[in-house]
Amino acid sequence: MPPSPLRPSSSLRRPFPQRPFSRTRPPGRRRRRSAPVLLLGLAWTVPAGIGAQIQGVGDLPEPGQRTVLITGSTGGLGREVARSLAADGVHVIIHGRNEERARELLEEIRATHAGSGRYYLADFASLEQVRVLGEAVLRDYDRLDGLVNNAGIARLGTQDRVLSENGHELHFQVNYLAGYLLTDLLLPLLREGAPSRIVNVASRTQAPIDLDDLMLEAAYSVRQAYGGSKLAQIMHAFELAEVLRGTGVTANALHPSGVMDTDMILEAGLQPQSSVLTGRNAVLRLLDDPDIGSGGYFHVFEPARAHEQAYDPEVRSRLMAVSATLTGAAPVPSPASPSRTRPTPSR
Numbered sequence: 001m002p003p004s005p006l007r008p009s010s011s012l013r014r015p016f017p018q019r020p021f022s023r024t025r026p027p028g029r030r031r032r033r034s035a036p037v038l039l040l041g042l043a044w045t046v047p048a049g050i051g052a053q054i055q056g057v058g059d060l061p062e063p064g065q066r067t068v069l070i071t072g073s074t075g076g077l078g079r080e081v082a083r084s085l086a087a088d089g090v091h092v093i094i095h096g097r098n099e100e101r102a103r104e105l106l107e108e109i110r111a112t113h114a115g116s117g118r119y120y121l122a123d124f125a126s127l128e129q130v131r132v133l134g135e136a137v138l139r140d141y142d143r144l145d146g147l148v149n150n151a152g153i154a155r156l157g158t159q160d161r162v163l164s165e166n167g168h169e170l171h172f173q174v175n176y177l178a179g180y181l182l183t184d185l186l187l188p189l190l191r192e193g194a195p196s197r198i199v200n201v202a203s204r205t206q207a208p209i210d211l212d213d214l215m216l217e218a219a220y221s222v223r224q225a226y227g228g229s230k231l232a233q234i235m236h237a238f239e240l241a242e243v244l245r246g247t248g249v250t251a252n253a254l255h256p257s258g259v260m261d262t263d264m265i266l267e268a269g270l271q272p273q274s275s276v277l278t279g280r281n282a283v284l285r286l287l288d289d290p291d292i293g294s295g296g297y298f299h300v301f302e303p304a305r306a307h308e309q310a311y312d313p314e315v316r317s318r319l320m321a322v323s324a325t326l327t328g329a330a331p332v333p334s335p336a337s338p339s340r341t342r343p344t345p346s347r
């Protein structure tokens with residue numbers, strides 16, 4: 001099938017609501033509550049240079065309160081992970097594009113859970129928004145105990161190739177590149193919070209990556225686009241684990257559960273085959289289990305073997321290098337010795 005003509009992502013035409021009234025913490029002062037959640041949303045279309053406008057809404061953690069950022073926590077799996085963590089007293093950093101859903105979750109946390117929350121809106125189809133999200137979190141927090149790279153899309157209903165604002169294939173950017181950049185930006189907070197954890201929510205649907213056609217210009221299919229982005233997330237976790245060895249920051253990837261009852265599945269008209277609560281528990285385990293290690297790939301609860309390409313250090317290294325170039329992030333250093341080339345543990 002010939003590649004579709006390049007065209008912008010439809011998501012870029014959506015209004016991007018932000019909250020100019022929410023304040024950030026003044027230097028040196030930490031407070032439990034920031035501006036109350038205003039129920040009337042102020043929305044405007046995202047202009048170029050949106051970045052400076054991304055601000056958190058909600059509370060900030062108490063000193064020493066465990067703090068976890070979950071991308072894509074306005075719905076589906078991410079929302080369930082955030083709910084559970086908040087019920088356990090954790091401060092959760094909620095992220096998504098949909099302000100109504102973010103606000104509802106924040107209100108639920110305030111009303112019913114022991115923890116606290118704060119939300120940020122950023123569309124991962126824009127690397128500028130990812131970058132400024134990272135900068136906003138760096139401004140508001142001094143440490144992180146966990147980062148769950150969960151936000152994702154699967155454009156299951158269509159074989160149209162869609163590009164991000166940055167001209168990258170949309171699955172590759174939203175599912176992988178955005179998390180690559182955000183992780184890079186937030187590493188100082190994760191190092192400060194060590195022992196801390198990075199969890200990349202991948203999938204058992206994996207497809208080998210053609211490094212010479214990362215954006216699938218030559219041959220596009222939604223399975224290749226989604227599966228390639230998910231394998232890239234796994235390689236990213238493997239590389240992070242190597243690079244962060246000895247720092248107290250660990251990185252793992254997982255397939256959370258198959259065909260869960262989330263929007264991604266329901267909107268594609270698929271019949272769910274598992275509960276989002278199974279996926280939630282699998283993610284929570286990677287955040288909580290003291291014996292989980294680093295550099296692993298898990299099929300729900302079990303250590304598993306990812307697609308063979310993930311174990312090729314040359315491919316991983318090239319992927320990290322090109323990701324750094326595409327995002328403007330610092331490159332994840334390539335492994336320097338043979339002992340650093342093989343992630344652990346795998347079946």
Ligand SMILES: NC(=O)c1ccc[n+]([C@@H]2O[C@H](COP(=O)([O-])OP(=O)(O)OC[C@H]3O[C@@H](n4cnc5c(N)ncnc54)[C@H](OP(=O)(O)O)[C@@H]3O)[C@@H](O)[C@H]2O)c1
Pocket residue numbers: 011071072073074075076077078095096097098101122123124125150151152153154174175201202203204255256257258259260261262263264265
């Ligand atoms: N569902 C499954 O069976 C399954 C199986 C294996 C792996 N997974 C993985 O699990 C993760 C969560 O999936 P899910 O099933 O929970 O999906 P979901 O219900 O569709 O939720 C996706 C989340 O990602 C956010 N998101 C989507 N596009 C975004 C963008 N351009 N910028 C920023 N945020 C964006 C959404 O925010 P908005 O509210 O703003 O839309 C939402 O919070 C994904 O990485 C997926 O690949 C799912």
